[in-house]
Amino acid sequence: xxxxxxxxxxxxxxxxxxxxxxxxxGALGFVAAWLVGVYSLGLVTDDIIAGMSGSLILTxxxxxxxxxxxxxxxxxxxxVATAVKAVGGRVVMIPWxxxxxxxxxTAIGALSPAACAIIGPIALGFAxxxxxxxxxxxxxxxxxxxxxxxxxxxIYGTITNGVMASAGLxxxxxxxxxxxxxxxxxxxxxxxxxxxxxxxxxxxxxxxPEHEDDRPSGGGGTATATATQTEQETRKxxxxxxxxxxxxxxxxxxxxxxxxxxxxxxxxxVTITAGxxxxxxxxxxxxxxxxxxxxxxxxxxxxxxxYAFVLVEAGSPEFVGNWAAGLGVAALGALVLCYxxxxxxxxxxxTALLPVIIPIAVPLIxxxxxxxxxxxxxxxxxxxxxxxxxxxxxxxxMLANRPDTISEPVYYKQIxxxxxxxxxxxxxLVWAAVVLPGWN
Numbered sequence: 001x002x003x004x005x006x007x008x009x010x011x012x013x014x015x016x017x018x019x020x021x022x023x024x025x026g027a028l029g030f031v032a033a034w035l036v037g038v039y040s041l042g043l044v045t046d047d048i049i050a051g052m053s054g055s056l057i058l059t060x061x062x063x064x065x066x067x068x069x070x071x072x073x074x075x076x077x078x079x080v081a082t083a084v085k086a087v088g089g090r091v092v093m094i095p096w097x098x099x100x101x102x103x104x105x106t107a108i109g110a111l112s113p114a115a116c117a118i119i120g121p122i123a124l125g126f127a128x129x130x131x132x133x134x135x136x137x138x139x140x141x142x143x144x145x146x147x148x149x150x151x152x153x154x155i156y157g158t159i160t161n162g163v164m165a166s167a168g169l170x171x172x173x174x175x176x177x178x179x180x181x182x183x184x185x186x187x188x189x190x191x192x193x194x195x196x197x198x199x200x201x202x203x204x205x206x207x208x209p210e211h212e213d214d215r216p217s218g219g220g221g222t223a224t225a226t227a228t229q230t231e232q233e234t235r236k237x238x239x240x241x242x243x244x245x246x247x248x249x250x251x252x253x254x255x256x257x258x259x260x261x262x263x264x265x266x267x268x269x270v271t272i273t274a275g276x277x278x279x280x281x282x283x284x285x286x287x288x289x290x291x292x293x294x295x296x297x298x299x300x301x302x303x304x305x306x307y308a309f310v311l312v313e314a315g316s317p318e319f320v321g322n323w324a325a326g327l328g329v330a331a332l333g334a335l336v337l338c339y340x341x342x343x344x345x346x347x348x349x350x351t352a353l354l355p356v357i358i359p360i361a362v363p364l365i366x367x368x369x370x371x372x373x374x375x376x377x378x379x380x381x382x383x384x385x386x387x388x389x390x391x392x393x394x395x396x397x398m399l400a401n402r403p404d405t406i407s408e409p410v411y412y413k414q415i416x417x418x419x420x421x422x423x424x425x426x427x428x429l430v431w432a433a434v435v436l437p438g439w440n
Contacts, residue, residue: 007314029303051309058268066275068292075249092200099144107148128403136195138398147184172373179377294400338427341383382427389419
């Protein structure tokens with residue numbers, strides 16, 4: 001049995017065990033990466049460890065650290081209340097506002113993970129505060145990011161159009177962009193309806209944020225506090241007032257957005273630096289913020305990204321892609337490639353996959369019978385719509401920033417169930433809607 005088959009079988013086993021048993025799939029991913037990488041591919045452990053997505057891990061650590069501090073000083077509550085007032089208190093509009101804002105950010109060139117890292121925690125703050133389904137809200141953010149992700153000036157769009165040009169394929173920027181926009185909007189609308197979005201239409205809110213520091217102390221305790229207790233309270237007192245912290249936090253958020261979106265600085269380094277800066281104004285919050293970093297999610301994405309590297313090194317995606325190209329029916333081969341892109345991208349980087357998966361489709365296009373624009377659009381959309389997966393950057397960010405109203409295991413299972421549906425059904429629907437109409 002070739003290494004490509006060993007890697008595929010191990011992937012299936014990893015997924016089954018991690019779903020059936022309450023074992024962190026990241027830990028399973030490390031085990032699978034070591035066994036398959038060393039004993040089937042002959043890799044050394046240093047190579048396997050180097051395949052782990054350090055950038056993704058840093059992003060999750062930085063984002064959850066920064067927003068843990070922002071939640072503690074009341075800034076997230078303030079943002080939530082302000083946004084609710086901006087839509088006239090109509091709860092039903094909130095998920096769509098988050099969808100549109102995230103889509104606009106990626107459409108003008110923001111990296112999808114950067115946009116999700118900025119909007120996701122705020123959106124999930126809404127969900128927790130106002131009883132909106134966290135699954136709906138988190139996935140609306142991800143679908144929004146992917147909806148705008150293939151504009152001609154976006155990262156995905158630039159990569160895809162560049163690969164097509166290098167392969168000598170005709171330009172189809174708008175076809176790919178609108179395919180992604182329409183498909184993700186349709187999935188977002190279906191999710192919105194399925195998870196009770198229409199029932200929010202009758203709800204109106206006019207929240208006023210409350211902060212623990214603003215409440216009266218209540219006069220509890222004795223009048224004979226010890227000197228030690230007084231010293232402890234003095235040490236806990238923030239350097240600046242709560243309101244000043246919130247103003248500084250909002251300014252820091254603006255700087256983070258500019259650095260990540262306009263100057264394309266790494267969102268992980270930017271957010272963790274921002275978190276450290278905010279900690280300087282209220283150092284007593286930093287230890288608690290560190291505890292609130294999404295460490296289970298860090299383990300999850302570290303192990304799975306490590307195994308994704310082994311999967312690529314084994315040549316499994318290329319193996320399946322070449323098999324698809326030899327089926328003799330171009331449209332059927334395109335369907336197989338849609339599934340290859342969807343399954344692999346659910347566990348790995350979509351940005352890294354696109355330059356690999358699109359050239360594999362060229363033989364199908366050259367054989368005739370299918371439109372180059374439609375095939376590439378279908379493969380590209382199938383490879384990115386699955387970013388709702390908890391193993392991808394965007395899905396992992398939603399998991400890491402879950403509201404307190406839902407436990408991590410429950411939210412993980414919800415995202416996993418939804419992403420499984422997308423992986424199974426998404427590529428087929430995209431293929432049927434995009435490729436089949438243009439098949440001669």
